[in-house]
Amino acid sequence: MESIVTSVLTVLIPLYVTSFLIYVVRVVKGPTLPDRVLAVDSLGYDIAAFMVVLSILLKSPLMVVCGLSLALWIYALDIYVAKFLEAREMGG
């Protein structure tokens, strides 16, 4: 059981890292600000899922809380930028 789970996850993790690098390309290139915020948003959620998967591979199940914390705070960053743009539009 352990060897099956470890070998499959070892194959899958470099693919995760490759897709994170493609997200980062959009963060760097993004012509406007909402593109960057959107890319950072998706990047943060996927890194949260990556942390949950990695806690199985590291054999330490209590480390899963970090993924939950990262997802909630990335959402807070999103709401900050949205409130900033809307306040600028209303002239405040």
Added chain:
Amino acid sequence: MIDLILVAIGLTLIAVGVFYDFIGAIGLLRLPNFFTRLHAATAGAIGGAVVPMIGAALVALGADYLGPPRFFLAGAAFASSILLMILSQAGSHAIARAAYLSGEARVEPALHDALKEREGGG
């Protein structure tokens, strides 16, 4: 036996999550406009984060070499998948509304802008 079935379903869901992650990343890189990239980003958030978390919960329920804390891993992963299913869509909607209202992202190849007409040309 039931452990092996749970682990197989969980690993399949994690692999499906990697596939959706690639789809979201390539769509975010290649699509031409902000409002079309929004579609790719939400597909990447739901398929690339919620589905692997449910898969990780099933794998943790099946893998008995992790000891009793594996039930904590399964519960936390399932709770964060439920939270993420609400939060990613809410955040994307908030940032799209702010980008439209502040004029930060232009609606460029648009044939008809119904929201602009309804708000009176503003």
Added chain:
Amino acid sequence: METLFLFIATVAALLSVVATYLAIRARDMLSAVIFSAVQSTAYAIMFYIFMAPDIVLVYIPVSVGVLPAVTILLIKRTERYER
């Protein structure tokens, strides 16, 4: 196995260097805040790989939550583009 973890940590470290350079060079202050969030996410991955979840739990709320909030309040009071 250790090679895989060192690979992930190396990618995260290079990513944090790139994000820090872009945050310094950006003319738009709000983009600098976003790049700073990317850098702190990369650091969070590195702390997670090196088995320090308590530091991750303290580092994420400070550098993804509180620091961008304070900086965005500051930008709202002053001006957005650097001259």
